[in-house]
Each structure stands twice: as C-alpha cells, then as structure tokens.
Amino acid sequence: MMAASLLRRDKRATAAHLKADLNRTDNTSGVRQLQELLDAVLNPEKPAADTESLDWCKCLIAGGEGFEEFCKTVRSYDNATLCGLVWTANFVAYRCRTCGISPCMSLCAECFNNGDHTGHDFNMFRSQAGGACDCGDSNVMRESGFCRRHRLRTGENVPSIPRDLLLMSEMVLPRFILCIIQYLRDGYIEPDTSTERDLQKVLQQLEPQITFLEELTKMGGAMRTVLTKILTNQQTFKELSRGQEENVYAKKNYDKYLSALKNSGLVSVEEKAQGAAADATVGEDQDGGQSVGQRKRVKLSSSTKDTCIIESLKHKCFLEELLFWTIKYEFPQKMVTFLLNMLPDQDYKITFTKTFVQHYAFIMKTLMKSHESDTMSNRIVHISVQLFSNEELARHVTEECQLLDIMVTVLLYMMESCLIKSELQDEENSRHVVVNCSEALLKNNTYWPLVSDFINILSHQSVAKKFLEDHSLLMLWMSFVSFFQGMNLNKRELNEHVEFESQTYYAAFAAELEACAQPMWGLLTHCKVKETQEYTKTVVRYCLETLQIWFDAIGFIDEPAPNQVTFHLPLHRYYAMFLSKAVKCQGLDLDSLLPDQEMLMKIMVHPLQIQACLSEIHSNMWVRNGLQIKGQAMTYVQSHFCNSMIDPDIYLLQVRIVTPSFNITILPMLEGALTFLVILTSLRIHLGMTDDEILRAEMVSQLCMNDRTHSALLDLIPENPNPKSGIVPGSCSFEDMLSAVADFKAPVFEPGGSMQQGMYTPKAEVWEKEFDPIMVVLRTVYRRDVQSAMDRYSAFLKQFGIHTGNPWPPYKERTPLHPCYKGLIRLLHCKTLHIVIFTLLYKIWMDHQNMSEHVLCMVLYLIELGLDNQEPCIEEHCHDSWFPGTNLLSNLHHVINFVRVRVPETAPEVKREAPPSTSTEASSYAQVFSLVAERRRKFQEIINRSNTEATQVVRPKSSSTRWVPPGTPPQLVTEILEIRESMLSLLIKLHQKMSSKQNSLSASWLEDMDTSRHAHGDGITAIERILTKAATRSCQIKRSIQDICGKVCPPVPPKKNSPTDKKAMDKEERRQRARERQQKLLAEFASRQKSFMETAMDVESPDTEAAMDLGASEVVESEVLYDCVICGQSGPSTEDRPTGLVVLLQASSVLGHRCKNQEPKKLPTSDEEHIYLADTCGVAHDVRLTLMQRFFKDSSCLQSVSIGWDGGVYVQTCGHTLHIDCHKSYMESLRNDQVLQGFSVDKGEFTCPLCRQFANSVLPCRPGRGTEAGAWHTPTNKKTCVLVKEVEDLQEKLGLFPVSSTTESNLSKEMELVIKDIKNTTQKKYMDYGKNPGSPDNDFLFMYSVARTNLELELVHRGGNLCSGGASAAAKRSCLNQLFHVLAMHMRLYSIDSAYNPWTKLTQITQNREADGFDEERPEVPMLFRDVPSLLIIFVLTMLQPLRKEHFTCVVKMLYNLQFTQALAALSTKFSSEERQAWSTSGALKKNAASSEKSFEALLSHVISELSKDKSVYKVNLSSSVWSPQSIEFSLQQFCLPFLRLSCLLQHHLYGDNLTGCLEEEEFSSLAVCLGLLPSAPQPSNTVHSASCLEWAVAAFDLVTQWCAEVTGLSQMQAEQSLTLLIQDPQWAAPRLLQLPDNYNIIFQYYHRKACTSCKKVPKDPALCLVCGAFACLKGTCCKQQATGIFLLINASVIIIIRGHRFCLWGSVYLDAHGEEDRDLRRGKPLFLCEERYRVLEQQWVSHTFDHINKRWGPHYNGL
DSSP states (O other): OHHHHHHHSOHHHHHHHHHHHHHSSSOHHHHHHHHHHHHHHTOTTSOTTOTHHHHHHHHHHHTTSOHHHHHHHHHTTOOOOSOOOEEOTTOEEEEETTTBSSTTOOBOHHHHHHSOOTTOOEEEEEOSSOEEOOTTOTTTBOGGGSOHHHHTTGGGGOOOOOGGGGHHHHHHHHHHHHHHHHHHHHHOOOTTTSOHHHHHHHHHHHHHHHHHHHHHHTTOHHHHHHHHHHHHOHHHHHHHHTOOTTOHHHHHHHHHHHHHHHTOSSSOHHHHHHHHHHHHHTTTOOSOHHHHHHHHHHHHHHHOSOGGGTSOOOOOSHHHHHHHHHHHTTOOHHHHHHHHHTTTSHHHHHHHHHHHHHTHHHHHHHHHHOSOHHHHHHHHHHHHHHHHTOHHHHHHHHHHHOHHHHHHHHHHHHHHTTEEEOOSSOTTTOOOEEEOTTSHHHHTTTTHHHHHHHHHHHTSHHHHHHHHHOHHHHHHHHHHHHTTTTOSOEEOOSSSOOSSOOOHHHHHHHHIIIIIIHHHHHHHTTOOSGGGHHHHHHHHHHHHHHHHHHHHHHTOSSSOOTTEEOSOOHHHHHHHHHHHHHHHHSOOOHHHHOOOHHHHHHHHHHHHHHHHHHHHHHTTTTGGGOHHHHHHHHHHHSTTTGGGTHHHHHHHHHHHHHSSSOOOOOOSSHHHHHHHHHHHHHOOTTTTOOHHHHHHHHHHHHHHHSOBOHHHHHHHSOSSSSOTTOOSTTOOOHHHHHHHHEEEEOOOBOTTSOBOOOEEEEOHHHHHHTOOHHHHHHHOSSHHHHHHHHHHHHHHHHHTTSOOSOOOOOOOOOOOOOGGGGGGGGGGGOHHHHHHHHHHHHHHHTTOTTOOHHHHHHHHHHHHHHHHSOOOOOOOOOSOOSOSSSOHHHHHTOOEEEEEEEEETTSOTTTSOOOOOSSOEEESSOOSOOOOOTTSOOOOOOEEOOOSSSOEEEEOGGGOOOOOOSSOOOOEEEEEEEEEEOHHHHHHHHHHHHHTOTTSSOTTTTTTOOGGGGSSOOHHHHHHHHHHHHHHHOHHHHHHHHHHHHHHOOOOOOOOOOHHHHHHHHHHHHHHHHHHHHHHHHHHHHHHHHHHHHHHTTOOOGGGTTTSOSSOSSOOOSBOOEEBTTTOOEEOOOSSSOEEEEEEEEEEOTGGGOOSSSSOOBOOOSTTOOOOOTTSHHHHHHHHHHHHHHHSOHHHHTTTSOOOTTTEEEEEEEEEEEEHHHHHHHHHHHHHOOSOOSSOGGGTOEEOTTTOOEEOEEEEOOSSBSSOOHHHHSOOOOOHHHHHHHHHHHHHGGGGSOOTTSSOOHHHHHHHHHHHHHHHHSOGGGTOOSSSTTOHHHHHHHHHHHHHHHHHHHHHHTTSSSTTOSOOHHHHHOOHHHHHHHHHHHHTTSOOOGGGOHHHHHHOOOOOOGGGTOTTSOOOOOGGGSOHHHHHHHHHHHSOSSOOHHHHHHHHHHHHHHHHHHHHHHHHTTSOHHHHHHHHHHHHHHTTSTTGGGOHHHHHHHHHHHHTTSTTTTOSOOOOOOOOHHHHHHHHHHHHHHHHHHHHHHHHHHHOOOOOOOOSTTHHHHHHHHTTSSOSSOSOGGGOOGGGGOOOSSOHHHHHHHHHHHHHTOOSSOHHHHHHHHOOOOOOOOOOOOBOOSBHHHHHHHHTTOOOTTTOSOOSSEEEETTTOOEEESSSTTOOOOSEEEEEETTTOOEEEEETTEEEEEEOSEEOTTSOOOGGGSSOOOOEEOHHHHHHHHHHHHTTOHHHHOOOOEEOTTOO
16 A cells, blocks of 8 residues: 555655654664565566566665766766776777787777877787776786776775665665566577577567666666676575575576576486386397487496585575576677676676576586577677686686586587498498587587686696696596597598589587697696696596597597598697697606507507598599598698697608618608608607797798788797797797898889788798708698799799709708717617618619609708718618618718619510518509508518509518509519619719709719708709718718729710711701790780780880870871771771770769868867868869859859869770770670670670770771871961951851761760760769750860860879979870861860850950840850950860861960950959059059050959949958068969960860970970060070060050950949959969878777768768768768768778769878788778878779779679
C-alpha cells in the first residue's frame, strides 16, 4: 500500500524524503519504505524495455538532487590513480615498447600525448579485440611513461567521501543488479533450441540498464568502491539470489538458473554417467576408432588434481553470476565493458580475476560451441589480457586457483574434440592420435584465446618457474604437444594428380607455431642462467620419454615409411631447443643430455626425412600433390617459422653427427644432397654463435638477396633468439646492427611515376667479407632469391673491379665451434665422404652428363671446409681399400689406380663413370633414402643418375629389394677402370679444363702466388685457393702439386695447319662477320628507338623543340602528311577520309583553384582554422558573371567573360595520328576483347595503339596546308585604319561562309562528334550560365571558353609566363591548332549581330542610339567591364580561317588599347582623392602635346575626369599608398601582361612563330615586339613604356570618353558593384595543393573521429580533398563529385585519385623515419611529409598527367 502511494508522488521529492529517513539513527521505517518501493519499481515481471524503473533508480540514487549534479559531486571524490579507459575494437591506441614491462601494454591517445615518449620505440595501432589504458599501472609499464595526470597521482589527495552521499546507492544498487540478473536468467534459452536472435533481443531490451551500470563506473573511484562491495558481498547474494519464499516468480527464476548451471563443468552430467560405464567396457572395445578419444577423455578427467573444473560451477556472489551470464550470452560488448571498467578498483580486480579463472573451463566450452567464435574470441582476450599481463596478479591466481592446471587441462580437453588416428609409419597398427587439421577448431584458430593467455602467463618468470617445477603438469603438456606430432601427413602421389588440393597446411603450421612453439620460446626465456639447469634437464627428460612413447605408438623401428612426410615434429623441436639452450647458456655438457645411440638414431630419422623431401619437392618429384606441397616447403623455411622448425631440425642432425659412430647418408638428389651436407657442416646457429652474430648473419643474408625496407627486414628476421626490441642485456639492438651492415638509400622518385621507398643496401665491406651463400640458401623461400643474391654479388665485384666474369659463391670462414660440438668435424674427415668427393671430381673431369657447376662448387666447398677444420686422425674401420686413413690432407694426394664398377652394358666404359663399390645393385625408383640401423654399420651410398624421372640410389645388398620397373634398364656389367689419379691431380686437371689453357698452372706458380686476390672469383680461383691452402698446411702436398704441374704441362710443339684447322679458321671468321652485322643492326634499332622516344615522350630537349608542335616552324608549301599508327599509311587528311589526333579530354578545375596569394592555403587541423574559397579564381569569375547578369543583357554578358575555370575541358594529345575509320575498327576490336581493362570502351576510352597512353577521343585534323604559307605572313604596309576596315569586312562575311551544310562531309560529321565529346566531358552545371540554357549564346560562350582554358593551362604549365620561350613539354602535348579549327568551324554557325559587334565599339565612335526605343531592354556590357582575352578569342574564332597575320596583329592592337584603358581605370580607383586630383591636373597639361595619345599621364587624367562625371564611381576609397610614375608604369605593365601572354601563345600556335626566351624584367617588351606592338629593336628594356605600344584607329580621347560614358551612364548600379566590375585584376598565382602539416599525426588525430559535414556521422573511411580541403566519406553516398579528385585517405595515409568513373591509388606522401610508406597505418610509426613526393603530386595535378603516369587504374563503380 505504502509503495503504491510513494509511486504516485513526485520522484525527486520521494527520494529526498527517503534519504532523510535513512539518515536518522533509527532508520528501520526508511529501510522498510525503500524496500517496498523497490519491490514495486524493480519488478522483474515488468518488461525490461520499460524505462520508468530506470528513472526511479536514478532519482533514488541521487537522493533528491538532479542525476547530473550528483555525478559531478561523486566525480570530485575520484581517488583513482589508474586511467583504465576501456575501448572496443577499431579504437586507435598506442603502444610504447620502451616504457612497457609487459608486451601487451597499451595507452589511450590522451595519456600517450600527455606523456613524454620522444625517441621511444612506439607505434599507433588499431585495436583488434579492444583493450584498456594501462597508464598509472606500474606492474605493466614503467612510471617514466605515465602521463602528467597519473604521474602526479592526483587521486591520492582527494578528501574522503561523505557517508550520506552514496548511502542510497548502497541500498538501491543491489536490487538493481539482482533485477538485471533475473532478466538474464529469464531470457536465456539453451542454444540448441534458440537462435542467436533470441539472445540478442534480450540484450537489446537490457541495453539501457547495462548502459546505466557503465555510467556508474565512470563516476570514478568512490562509486566503484560501492559497486565492488555489492558485487562481491556473499551475504547479500545469499539473501537476494533466491528471492523470498512466497514469490513464485523468483522461485521459477532461480530454478532456471540452476538448470543452466548444471552443464557448466568440463564434463557434463550425462558424459560422467557414460564415463563410468565406459570404464567397465574398456577391455572389450579395442579397435573402435571412436573409443580412442573416449577412453582418453575419461582417463584425463580422473587424472586432474583439480576437480573443481570438471564439476559444475557454484556461485557465491553477484559478480560470479554476472560473469556466468556474460559467458552464456557470448560476451555482449556492453557487459564486457562494464566488467572491465571496474578494474581500476584493486579489490574488484583480484576477486574478478579469481572468478574469471574459476569460469575458465566454462568459457572455453562455450567458445567451442559458439557460431560467432571470432567475435567471442576477441572479447575473451579483451578481458584476459587485462588480467594476465600483470605479473603480481598472475602469480597470485596461479598459486591460489591452480591457473596453470586449469589452462593445460582445458587445452587438452579442447584438442581432444578433434583427434584422429595417425597414419604415419604403420598405418594399420598405429596407436598414435593427432589433431585433425581440417576441423573448424584448428581451421578457424578457435584455440587462440586460450593459447594466447597461456603464452601471456608464461612470460612471467614466477609463473614459468612454477610450471617447470611441476612434473605432472609438464607430462600433461608433453602429451598435449604430442597431439601435434606428425599431423597433416603428406603422402606422395605416384600416379594421378590429386583431385582436391587441401589447404589444411595453413592450419597445421599456425597450430604448431602458436600452440607449441610460442609457449616453448616463452619457457626458454626463463632458462638462461646456470641456476635454471635443473628445469632444462627435466624438460629434456620428459621430451625423450614422450618421444619414446610416440615411436612405440607409431611402430617405428629404424626405417621410415617411404613416400610420406610430415613437417610437424614439435617434440623433436622442444628437445632440440632445450638441448641447445642447455649447452649455450647453462654450461651443461652435451653428452649428459643425450639418450643412447639407438634412440638418437631414431630421433634423427624424421628431421632427415624432411630435408630429403625438401630436396625432392624442389626437384618436382612431388608435383602430383599439387601446389600446396610447395607451399608447405616454403612455409617451413619462411621467416616466421624457420627458427621454430628448420633450425632445430638441422641442429638435431648436427648433434647426431657430433656423437661418435655415425654414418653418412646421401639423399637421392645430388645437388640437394651436397648442399645439405654443406649446410650441415657449416651452419653454426646453435653451435657457438652469439645472439649478436646470429642477428648479423640473418640481416646480411636478407640484405644480400634484395635491398630491403626497414619494416620488411624487421619482418624477415626471425623473432627468436633475437627479440626485435633488442632490449636484451648485453646484446646489440636491431638499429645498431642495421647501421653497421647496411647503408640507407633515401626514397627517390623516378620520372616514370614509380615511387621508391627508403631502402637499406649492404655496405661494400659486407659483400666483400660477410656474404654467406649458405645462409642465403637456408633462408630463401623462393629459389630465385638465391640467384638474385648471386647477381647482386657479381654486380658488386664488377663495380669495384675485383672480378669481371661470372663469380662463384664465395667461401666464408666460420665462427669456431663450441667445444661440445667439435665432433661435427669428423664428418669432413670420413673416408666415405672422400670417396664421394673423389668420384664426383672424376666424373666432372670426364664430363659426365649430370654434373652441374653447382655440384663442383659444393664439392670444392666441402674440401675447403675439411682443410679449414683439421682433425687429429681417427681410425675408421672401413671395408674398402680406397684411402689409407681418414685425414683429408693425407688423402688428397693418395693416388687411386683401379676401380671396379658395375655399369650398364651400353655405357661407353670409361666416359661413363659410375660409383666405385664392389657389391652394388641399382634400383631405379629408389626410395627416398635408406637408413640402416646401428647394427649394420658398414654401409655407404652413392649416387648415379641415369634415369631422369627418379634417381638411382645405390644401396647395400642387405636392405635392397630387387624391383624392376617397366622399361627395364640395360643389364649391368662389371668393369675395371684404370684411373691413376689422386684428388689433387684431378683438381689441377679441372683447373686446366676450366681455364682452357694447356699449362694453366706452371710448376712454380705456388711461389709467386698472391693470396689476397683469392677471396672472390670463379671456379679457377676456388681451385687455386684450395691448392694454396693445402700446400701451406703440408710440405708433402706442396711437392706433389709441383710434380703434377710439371708432368701435366709438357711444352707443346706448334701444330701444322691441317685442313680441319683451316675449316676452324673460316668458321671463326664467319662468326666474326655475323657478329659485326648484328652490332650494326642493333645500333640502328637503338637510334630509331631513341628518336621515337624523343618525339613521343616529353623529353625536354631544345633540338626537338618543334618536332611535335603541329604548327611547326618550317614553312612547307605542300599539304601536311599524317602517319596513321594503325594501318601505317601516310597521307593527307581529306574531307572524305579525315585523319585525327589521339586526344584525351578531361574536365579540369585547376585554373579555378588559383589564388592571388603565392603561398598555398593551409589544411585546417583544428576547429579554429578554416579554408575560405572566396578568393579563388573560379569563385571570382562566377561572382563577376552573376553580377553582370543582374544588370546587363544576357547575350552580351555571355561574350564578356570566359567560363571553364572550374570544370573546363582540357585537351591533350600524345601526338600520334590515325585515320578515323581505322580508329572505329580499333574500338570495335577493343569492345570484343574480353580482357579486363582499366578503362571503359563504352565511354569511348582507349589507349593509343602506339604509345599506350590513355585517350578518349579523336580530334580531326583539317585538310590543307600546314603552317600558313609565306603569303599569309608577309606584312603589307597597309595603314591601321585600312586593316581595321578589312577586319570588319571579314566579320561581315560570316554569313557568307560556305558552311557545307548541304553536303555533310565525313570531316564535318567528325567535328560535330568531337564537339559532343567535349560537351560530355564536363558537367551540365559548368556549361549553362545563360538565362535560357541551351541557347546559341550559351553554346558560343562554352566553345570559346574551351579555347581559353587550354591557352591558360598551357601558360600555367610554362610556369605562368613566357620567359623560357621555346616549346615546353606541355606544348608538345598541346593540339591547340587543331582544336581551334574544330571550334572555329562550330562557332561560325552563329553570327554576331553587326549592331552589337564589339569590333565597332573598339574602333569607331558611334552615334547615340537612345532614340531607337531600346530603353526597356537591358543595356549591353560596357567595354571597360569586358574581358579582353575573351574578345580576342571570339574574334579569331569567328573570322574566316586562315586569318592573315596582319589582321591578327591588328585585332591584338585594337584590343590592347582597350586593355590599357581598363588598366588606367582600375588604377585610378586605387588613388586617394587628392592623388587623383593631382594626376588629373598634371596629365591635363600633356593632352595637347603631339604624342599625347601615347602618354599614360594624359590618358590617365582623361579617364579620371571622364569617370568623375558620375560621382558614385570614386565614392569608395580603396588605397592609401603613394604612387610614383615608376610604380604606375609597373602596375600598368602587370595588368596588361596576361593579355599579351595569351595573344603571343595564340600567335605561336596559329602561325608557328618562335617564342623567344627573355629575362623576367624584359618580358613585357619582348612580347610587345613579338606581337608587333613595338618596332623590332626596342630601346633598353627599362625605358619601354606600356603606353608607347598603343596605336589608335580613331581619336583616342573620344574613344575613351565613349567607353567611360558607358560606365557612368549606368543609373541602377551601386558604386561598389560598378567598382567590382571595373577592377578586374587578371593576375593569378600558380595553382597549389593545400599545405600539409609535417607530422601526419596532426591530421590523423583531428580528422579520424570528425563527423562528415553532410551526413553528420563519423565516416568509416574518411577522406580529405587536397585541392579544396573538403572532408568526405569515401564510401558513403553522401559525397559524390566529378572531375579530378585528389583525396587523402585518413585511415590509410595514402592518396587516391578519382577521375570520373575511374580511380587509382597514387601512393603516400607521408613516410616514416626510414623513408617507407605505411599503407593502412599497419605499423603505426610516426609519419612525416615527404616534400619531393608532394611536389610531384602537385605537378601531376597541374599538368593533368595522372592518366599517363599512373598505370594502375580501375573502375570504382561508385563503390569507393
């Protein structure tokens, strides 16, 4: 009842009243009232979506004040010293390796930027799984890295919180949390009945409640303490969890919870029952495959010490149940964030970690069933990494909650779900089980959260020691590792190619690396010192035990099964790595850790099998297994795997050789076998190299293969045993080592557009002394890298003049062996090897067929290794009589006389040498290799390759089975060969053979031997080096060498010339002639190529200046001939069969983006900065046109300005021509070509058939002569007035122009088409400026503006002026001459009404026509407001072509008068009124002088007085500066220059006049002379007056008066407006892209969270336009635009160019300290602006060459 009355009252009042009650000493009534109210408010039977209850809670907690104020108050008592900010996936955070103690440490951007990390090794990263900020937590990071706020620990000085503030919270929140839990219990249905959606629904309804909890955690430490008390209080949980007895709902609810708990143990209730039954039946069910796993599982559950994880869970507090439901609902993001937000509270952290561990098994069980295992994994790791990275905490839970036991048991449990029987070795009887790599668990890496937690806790020393001390745990772990031993078995396909190539090997390699190798490296880091040797011994002991179990399980005795291989032997690798560590760091003796001989033999077999198979795979013997087997071979040696796979394997084999009594075995592939022997004997990674030496060797071998970027190198160098951070005490850091072995090549930009990154290249002394081909062979994934290393090596030798021929791999001295491994040398001093070496040397000398240079190289390498590693002679009981002893030195000069061999009867007896041995038999398809166990020690195997498909292996009788394949080889016969050679004599003979000189070594060569030049060279050098070494080691050898040399080289008498010699001579001569012919041809070809390159590409060489310019300078009378690049014919362009230029039309807004200011605009990087576009050229022209259209007649406005500043059409050509009909058929063929092109044929796009430049139209060339012939050039000395009249007549003729409308020729059709193309290039809005769109006037404006745009752009490309003269690169691409004709042809369809012809206004004084009744019409645009260059283009385009040059000059002169007057008028507005008065009077005096029409003072004063008639013009005062005659003259010239430049350029294109270069000061006079405004030899440039160029057709002052009157007569314009139109400043600075900040982080931090201006959301892919600074969503639909966009992708740091419907990735202008791009910010290193690249980008934008330079374009389908 009471509750009901409370509910009706005002919430805040009630809350205040209750709070007061509760604060009394006797508060029972208050408590009762509150409880009743809560019963009503928090009734779980109400729907969760009802927010009423939430509002009540907020009010009650706040105790009557507003919730916001309450939050503020509580926050002021925040005593937290940690940041603890929690983030979710995709958040950008930082990691600093210098400050981190744990590798998982991370910081939020705020703490990072407020801390001092200068010079640290940090990077920015995008969080994959979410995380939390560790600032302030000294367990995870060093205090020096804390930010200011957390370093000062401001939280500690906060006053303690008043008790009553949080009183209500303590009462209300337990009920609130219970309510949430009840909702969760109620909504849960077991997954097999429910769908994901049902669970999602429950969570969505609870969203506001959980969000509220999150808000509470953000109120700071005080509130967190309260929450912790509630969540961990066991008493509260007991009281509330079941609900009151009488409440039926609560009871039902609690039962649901209990049933959900039932299956929370690892082994569910039903399985337990089965398990008991299974125990009884174990005896009977032996061979059922299923029972294997079943039995194992039962055994496992009984063996664990800790029963708690097998049993169901029991909960004691709210926190435990909350976590339980979080798991059941598969870790909803909000819940995870809430649980993590609480972590800064220390008590909570400990309790929560324990709870998490207690639920660990349940978590993994849920994960395995989940459909969304990826998301769930991320969320799990998000939590666990916060808990386990802290060593304190991890140790605490390990001790108290058996964390390690739980983890290992759960891992075992997890893997047991996917075991299959192993097929390795003995398929039928194998008892070994392995994981099945094709199961989802492995394929999808579902196990990674577990493994990553395990690796994480093993990184703490205290935990790792606990693990290593616990023997039963170790044994469990070994049995876990053995699940991976022999997984993913490959069987060689011998007949058919496999149908389906399985890709399971990815899963297998990942599993071994993550689940076995990573924990191993983790443990190894703690076994570094003598004190820890006990641990190592234990691990080694258990490894051997488990290996023995494995050998028994697979039934392995001594020979591996043929034709199968597994790359996964983690047990072997554990053994190898702990063995290596023991000897290297812990001073243990190798022998004490080795098992007996037989076991050692067994251990060696499988790693050896892998090496053999590698060789086979590379010899294509496994080709029928598909590409994936090559993939495995590559992955096995790849940088991330090699140190956990191939290195330990080779080390094991080396250990095997070290032990006494070993046998040599040679694999079937001869080259592979020898290379392998060399690697075995010369690799020292685990045999005595220090970590620094290893790092150096790895680095050198990678750099020798190719120049590398810094990040590639970091990636390619194996992580262990050199942690990259290099913070290992006493070891060299990565950076120091890099600077010691490599030079940095700064990033260069190649003109072809390919951008180079900063690269490291080996120093010269590294090539000279450290290049180690063996290491390179070991580390190459692709065989081509070995070749690449050799090519680079020989290039180095050539460059330094050390050796010019083809060098052999150099021989490198090795680091001395660790004393334990001295036995390795025995391999080099073993008779069997010497027999092999002898045989091979003999065969090579006899030119045996399969002996490559590589074989000889490796043989010599082995001899040299033997000489360098001497060994006291040991007796070897060998069954042969080949050599007397085992020492290589003494065996070198031992002569062998006879050898008995079995060879095929067809063999040429002596030529074909086979292996020496007495009892051998060949079996053609030999097995992979044969291994004979210890007890049959006497054995040897040698190669004879006679069959290409497989290799013959010679095997001892005892183990060979005779099997004759189809196509039986010929019978073998025994031959006795007389040889009489020793290894020495063979070497010397080979030396002769290779140097092809009879007496290459004279008897005395050893005396005058210079040893220094021996290090590098080819085989000859190698042999000399070996002989020298041998001679210095033993006098006997020296004597034998001299003997042999003496014998071998008797003086040779000169031969008589026999007929055969004559033939040889002729042959030689013929060859010589052929060679000369070839040279000649090649030279001719090269010169042709060069000339093509010069004309086609933009080679800026002055001599080819005008070659491409189609208005070429030499005057040719005849017709111009064009070459068609498709059909190859040459001919003129005719009306019927026109020729066209290949052109690219593109919309361009480059001109419109020019500003007055030379400095580029800055990109805004804060809310205060903005970009104002009002001052750009495009905007200025728009404003001008709009203003004119308000007051003047539309048709007249449209001839007074140009458009196309934004969205103008730019035309450029590659200079190649083709017949238009040929082009059409070319387009057809492209259309039918199905190859995916980067362009769209339907839109008319294609690539030029000759130079492959991108194009999209063809511009017809007009028929007729080339450059206007002489007659048109020669000036007639007509008077100006005559010429003016002639021009006027020419314009009148317009209507009479023979427009061939009656006879539509092909040419005119094509011209129409091109005009259509031009119009389609740009958008409608850039064409329709008139009042009535589509009108002729509008068209007219568009046409002449195209010409204007192209002229202006060419000027920009020439640097904005014509000082440089000559034909620029842009001019070669320009096709203005052709374009002009096409436009002119089109424009002549419109005639200008003679009454309004601007020409008359320029050259005549017209009578007033006021009376004609035109009053109601708007006036025309006054001449002083008109744009002079536009008029010039209109005149030229509308007059009869070809235009005589004198007429052109006349037009320019008349227009110059107007331009000059405009300049005066504009200037006069800048004077102050006094100054204006002064100039007016001083100039008036000069009016009567003779030359007054050519004096600026007189004209200026006249303009001032005329314009003053209308008081309003000078009303607005603009300037305050003082003007002198010099400054006036200068500004007049500047004002007129743009017009002169355009006119000059136009004249250059129409008449082919040369543009002469000049100094900038002289530009005005030089252009004036060129245009004929000044007599040819001007006075010294400083005295040229702009006024002296004037030439008036009628009285100047009258004309000026008339022009001014047009302005003053405008009644309805305001002063400001007419002023705006009067001052048109034609000067614009060059177009620039925005200026970017130097550090990329500034851009990134400001823009990556910024909301898009149009759709107001934060874009997924934010992009920034570098032209105008617009911020857009790249893939969003809200931002679409045309023309060329240059966008910087904020999240990727790259620049993308969008041209219409195509796009291309341009690259990045931001590089890191090592000169590398960081696309997609994957590495997150600080990036800095590369000025050169940015300049290149800007230059390509201005010159419109993106299409030519960047080759990789693709359509974006609006999907960007």
